[in-house]
Amino acid sequence: MRRLTFMIFILLILSGCVSNNRTNESEFKPIEDTRENIPISSGEESEAGHDMQVPQMDTYEITMRRDLLCLMMAYPEFISGIERGSNDEVYVVMKSGQKILYDDKKQKTYDQKFVNADLQDTMELxxxxxDISKLMEENCDPGRIRSYTFLKEVYGGSRQQIEKSLKGVRIGGQVCSFNRNNGAAEGLEKAAKEIIVLAxxxxxxxxxxxPVNGTYNYRVIAGTGQLSPHAFGIAIDxxxxxxxxxxxxNRELGQQRLNEYPREVVSAMEEKNFIWxxxxxxxxxxxxxxxPELIIKARNYVKEFETGEAWYYGFPLEGADVKSYIEIIDKI
Incomplete structure (x- = not known):
């Protein structure tokens, strides 16, 4: 009888151990990582005035939003909003009511972009x-691709409209015509003053x-049918x-000239939103x-891995204007 009781007791103990082991297996079973489906959140209120919690975005979407923010910051008097169409296309809405497509989603050669650029093409590079020490590689021309629809909205859609917007800017004894719209002439005046002091x-x-070689000149770029930026009064040679x-x-002579060119002039012009x-x-x-949109993009550029918190990471959020632009873009 004692022996039977002892055997039952041993069986009960063994049964309990098996049960506990199963419980432990359940407790320590690896949990499937589903972070890719969870919105990123800092758990705090962002400087832009809304929760940092944002849906996951691919690189294209982030780049597009950052480009749109640069455009809104660069042309505050001319852009009124951003809209997304029924086929997911995105438009920059001008204060005139004109809607300009951000990206036509077409694969283009360099020459096709040069002739018929959308806004994405202009912002791509x-x-x-x-500073650079060598000439840029083939077809690497950041800013040489231009959206003429956009330029006409800002600086004038005809020769007559452009010329009504010109003002004289004094540079070293010369008076040069430049477009006053969007702060272009003002930027040139300020840069010229710095350069004259340096000179x-x-x-x-x-x-x-x-002497300055030229500013406003209503003409096309040699060898193309495209208007020169000089035709809009926004370029100086x-x-x-x-x-x-x-x-x-040739490139060898161009490299010699690049090496010699005073970088103080380049810095003074870039500081006032001119590209070189x-x-x-x-x-x-x-x-x-x-x-200005390209200079703003360059100043606020961050590498892809740094955009984890929010798509506008790195942009200055002190001003109410930038916050309102972010809110507009977040609604598309």
Whole structure:
């Protein structure tokens, strides 16, 4: 009898151990990682005034939103909103009521982009704010691709409209016509003042800038049917050198000129939202063009891995305007 009782007791203990082991297996079973389906959140209120919790976005969507924000920051008097169409196309809405397509989603060659660019094409290449020591690689021309529909909305859709928007900017004894819209003429005035001060003590700066070769000129780009940015009054060519332009000189001569060109002039112009044709493969070293959207994009550029918190990571959120632009873009 004692033996039977002892055997029952042992069986009960063994049964309990098996049960406990099963419980432990359940407790420590790996949980499937479903983070890719969970919105990223910092758990705090963002500086933009709304929850940082955002849906997962692919690289294209993030890039598009950042481009749109740059455009809204660069042209506050001309862009009224952003709309998404029924087929998922996105439009920049101008204050005139004109809607300009951001991306036609077509695969294009460089020449096709040059002739018929949408806004995505114009923003695609990142303009390098850092100095360059070598001419850019083939077809790397950040800013040389332009949306003419957009430029006409901002600076004038006809020669008559453009010329009504011109004002004289004094540069080293010359009076140069420049478009006053969107702060272009004001930016040139401020940059010119800095350059004139620099040129007083630096002969190489003076000899690279003066006399100014040209600003407003209603013409097409040589060899194309496209209007020059000079036709809109938003570009300036400083003193010309035979090695300045890709059609005048080979790359070896262009590289020599690039090496010599005073970077203080470049910095002064970039600070006032001008891009430099010296940073194009189709080099145009005497050429500067007012393109604030590209300078804003370059200043606020972040690498892809840094956009984890929110698509607008890195942009300044101190001003109410930027916050309102973010809110508009978040609604599309």
């Amino acid at each position: 990142l303009y390098p704010l850092s 007083e003590d630096r002969n190489n700066i003076y000899s690279s800038v003066f 400083f003193k010309s050198d035979k090695r300045d332009y890709w059609k005048w000189a 044709g010296g940073k194009w493969a189709h080099f145009d070293i005497l050429h500067f063009e007012y393109r």
